[in-house]
Amino acid sequence: MSIEPRAPPRQFVARLRHALGGRAGWGGFALQILFVAALAWIGYEIVANTRANLQSLGKTFGFEFLENTAGFDVSQNLIPYSRSDTYTRVFLVGLLNTLLVAVIGIFFATVIGFVIGLGRLSPNWLLSRISGGYVELVRNLPLLFQILFWYLAVLAALPNPRQSISLFGSFFLSNRGFVIPKPIGEPGLEPFALAVVAAIIGALLLRRYARRQLFDSGRMLTIWPYVLALLIGLPLLASLIFGAPVTFEFPELKGFNFSGGSRVIPEFVALTLALSIYTAAFIAEIVRAGILAVHKGQMEAGASLGLSRGSTLRLIVVPQALRVILPPLTNQYLNLTKNSSLAVAIGYPDLFSVFAGTTLSQTGQAIEILAITMGVYLLISLVTSAIMSFYGWRISRSLGA
Amino acid sequence: MKRASLVFTLALAAGLSSQAATAQTLKTVKDRGMLSCGVGQGLPGFSSPDDKGNWTGIDVDVCRAIAAAIFNDASKVKFVPLSAKDRFTALQSGEIDVLSRNTTWTLSRDTSLGANFTGVTYYDGQGFMVKKSLKVNSALELNSASVCVQTGTTTEQNLADYFKSNNMKYEVIAFGTADEAVKAYESGRCDVFTTDVSGLYAERLKLANPADHAVLPEIISKEPLGPMVRHGDDQWFDIVKWVLFAMVNAEELGITRKNVDEMAKSDKPELRRVFGTEGNLGEQLGLTKDWVSRIVKAVGNYGESFDRNVGAGSKLGIARGLNQLWNKGGIQYAPPIR
Numbered sequence: 001m002s003i004e005p006r007a008p009p010r011q012f013v014a015r016l017r018h019a020l021g022g023r024a025g026w027g028g029f030a031l032q033i034l035f036v037a038a039l040a041w042i043g044y045e046i047v048a049n050t051r052a053n054l055q056s057l058g059k060t061f062g063f064e065f066l067e068n069t070a071g072f073d074v075s076q077n078l079i080p081y082s083r084s085d086t087y088t089r090v091f092l093v094g095l096l097n098t099l100l101v102a103v104i105g106i107f108f109a110t111v112i113g114f115v116i117g118l119g120r121l122s123p124n125w126l127l128s129r130i131s132g133g134y135v136e137l138v139r140n141l142p143l144l145f146q147i148l149f150w151y152l153a154v155l156a157a158l159p160n161p162r163q164s165i166s167l168f169g170s171f172f173l174s175n176r177g178f179v180i181p182k183p184i185g186e187p188g189l190e191p192f193a194l195a196v197v198a199a200i201i202g203a204l205l206l207r208r209y210a211r212r213q214l215f216d217s218g219r220m221l222t223i224w225p226y227v228l229a230l231l232i233g234l235p236l237l238a239s240l241i242f243g244a245p246v247t248f249e250f251p252e253l254k255g256f257n258f259s260g261g262s263r264v265i266p267e268f269v270a271l272t273l274a275l276s277i278y279t280a281a282f283i284a285e286i287v288r289a290g291i292l293a294v295h296k297g298q299m300e301a302g303a304s305l306g307l308s309r310g311s312t313l314r315l316i317v318v319p320q321a322l323r324v325i326l327p328p329l330t331n332q333y334l335n336l337t338k339n340s341s342l343a344v345a346i347g348y349p350d351l352f353s354v355f356a357g358t359t360l361s362q363t364g365q366a367i368e369i370l371a372i373t374m375g376v377y378l379l380i381s382l383v384t385s386a387i388m389s390f391y392g393w394r395i396s397r398s399l400g401a
Numbered sequence: 402m403k404r405a406s407l408v409f410t411l412a413l414a415a416g417l418s419s420q421a422a423t424a425q426t427l428k429t430v431k432d433r434g435m436l437s438c439g440v441g442q443g444l445p446g447f448s449s450p451d452d453k454g455n456w457t458g459i460d461v462d463v464c465r466a467i468a469a470a471i472f473n474d475a476s477k478v479k480f481v482p483l484s485a486k487d488r489f490t491a492l493q494s495g496e497i498d499v500l501s502r503n504t505t506w507t508l509s510r511d512t513s514l515g516a517n518f519t520g521v522t523y524y525d526g527q528g529f530m531v532k533k534s535l536k537v538n539s540a541l542e543l544n545s546a547s548v549c550v551q552t553g554t555t556t557e558q559n560l561a562d563y564f565k566s567n568n569m570k571y572e573v574i575a576f577g578t579a580d581e582a583v584k585a586y587e588s589g590r591c592d593v594f595t596t597d598v599s600g601l602y603a604e605r606l607k608l609a610n611p612a613d614h615a616v617l618p619e620i621i622s623k624e625p626l627g628p629m630v631r632h633g634d635d636q637w638f639d640i641v642k643w644v645l646f647a648m649v650n651a652e653e654l655g656i657t658r659k660n661v662d663e664m665a666k667s668d669k670p671e672l673r674r675v676f677g678t679e680g681n682l683g684e685q686l687g688l689t690k691d692w693v694s695r696i697v698k699a700v701g702n703y704g705e706s707f708d709r710n711v712g713a714g715s716k717l718g719i720a721r722g723l724n725q726l727w728n729k730g731g732i733q734y735a736p737p738i739r
Binding site for chain 1: 543546547560582
């Protein structure tokens with residue numbers, strides 16, 4: 001039996017086969033077609049059945065309901081809102097409340113997380129054990145439980161408005177929240193704001209100049225007195241010339257509650273507190289992992305240069321660790337934002353509560369409202385990811401990687 | 402809360418999309434051998450489970466009566482506890498066959514939710530509860546108060562209307578469930594808790610010191626509470642509607658749990674029609690001839706159910722008031738069974 005040399009496959013067909021089916025060839029191609037067909041069929045069934053079922057319930061699909069009057073009030077609104085506004089307005093109020101909790105929660109979670117994460121690596125026995133205990137305790141308790149705990153704990157600890165704890169007669173702390181004098185803009189506000197911006201720009205320029213001096217000629221310039229003078233002096237000067245930028249409306253106890261002033265409601269405090277503390281436990285572990293991922297030679301190198309432990313961490317270790325920390329950190333930020341939808345349990349009016357909750361149950365437009373809500377959470381998450389990716393890209397660039 | 406609502410939301414998406422439109426609820430229920438009934442999460446008098454998991458209440462009795470009419474067995478009910486916010490979604494998605502959860506009948510709910518009200522089990526109105534120590538005697542003195550409320554209710558909207566039309570300021574804190582709202586009220590977060598008056602009496606029983614709290618005299622709304630079914634199945638709509646009418650008619654005719662067998666032997670034409678010894682009214686509904694006696698044997702007539710759950714025979718001790726029969730000074734009225 002002679003062995004016939006196999007005819008080489010035609011180049012074009014081989015390429016096509018490879019492109020469509022990968023290594024599995026035509027078989028893989030057929031599988032992919034089947035898979036896409038199955039997906040398309042499921043999609044079609046979902047749409048067709050939804051339509052048929054909506055029809056049998058006598059319901060219409062559409063977004064006209066967004067223009068109807070909401071007819072209910074919301075306890076915290078960052079933009080003016082009353083019961084006669086539309087559901088669109090409710091949506092915006094809820095969205096802003098969600099974003100507020102997310103942004104402030106992310107800030108505190110990051111700060112606490114870094115402190116605990118670094119604390120866990122500290123050579124100080126007590127500090128590292130306390131940090132370890134924090135992480136183990138907090139991350140192993142359900143979040144909803146923690147939110148309720150903080151809410152009821154905060155409420156239980158605080159007196160009623162008539163016995164509220166008062167600071168200087170103008171700050172009041174009670175179970176209705178923290179009431180502070182409300183700043184009201186005056187004509188002097190604009191020049192004041194301009195002065196602040198100018199002072200910040202000036203300070204940044206100074207810093208840049210000092211750095212250049214340091215790198216170019218090795219001269220250390222002491223700039224902080226100038227920066228301080230700039231930051232305080234310029235706005236002060238502006239308000240002396242143009243008058244006070246703001247006056248304050250002081251809160252007053254009237255009837256059951258304080259009128260006037262601005263108020264931070266306890267629901268917001270409890271939710272932000274619980275989310276920050278909970279997420280910080282995870283961030284702490286991420287920070288610890290990131291720092292341990294940097295070779296310990298880097299720490300030793302820093303020490304041999306005569307840098308203190310703090311400086312070594314700040315200048316050498318953390319910048320390198322950030323590359324490892326950022327992707328999982330982004331995850332935690334997204335988790336925090338999504339977890340904020342637990343707010344409904346303690347009556348904080350976030351997007352999920354006022355829009356996917358109250359509005360949904362009032363209008364019955366479930367599919368539309370859920371689609372919008374999902375879209376918004378998706379958008380928030382994507383924007384967060386994009387910001388973090390951009391930051392990661394800048395770090396990689398500055399590290400020359 | 403969020404978990405639960407997510408489940409129902411997903412159930413809705415799945416329910417609306419997966420099952421082909423079914424208009425045969427009765428057949429589905431019979432095939433399943435069980436009625437799936439949406440009820441409250443623990444409102445004494447209306448729907449609350451005891452420590453052994455037995456549900457009682459006037460809303461629960463409606464579920465049991467329907468099960469009795471279909472299966473001749475009032476225990477064939479699966480109770481699904483729902484928050485105010487999730488109840489309609491659960492009904493729309495097919496998770497439950499009937500919603501019997503102190504739900505107020507309004508025009509918008511009758512139209513936009515894809516569901517129908519089948520009647521009124523309890524004529525209620527919204528009121529306010531405050532701590533006696535506040536020394537408030539009227540709802541009109543509540544300017545600048547903080548109010549705890551359950552979200553997704555007509556209560557939430559009436560509240561906004563009432564304070565607006567009386568030019569009063571207030572702060573609303575809306576919670577996912579009644580329990581959370583009451584807990585916040587009790588902890589002092591709010592000055593006022595508001596819901597239907599029957600609900601106020603029921604929730605007050607659960608507070609640490611019920612005597613420290615007072616229900617204000619103002620009734621600020623009409624709250625006719627009744628069961629709901631999905632659009633698109635007229636037979637099922639008729640069954641649920643007439644089960645309640647049968648309970649009211651039974652009270653009017655003096656048929657009680659005790660005398661139902663006696664009465665069934667009567668030769669009065671009216672009673673013969675009701676008990677199915679004459680005609681086939683029950684079968685026209687898709688039930689059996691003895692449907693009314695099944696219902697009365699299971700839960701009693703409307704008056705018996707009322708007394709046992711919310712009235713004189715219960716802890717709540719609410720007077721019949723509007724819920725008395727039409728010929729005894731109330732407005733409970735059922736079309737005739739003929």
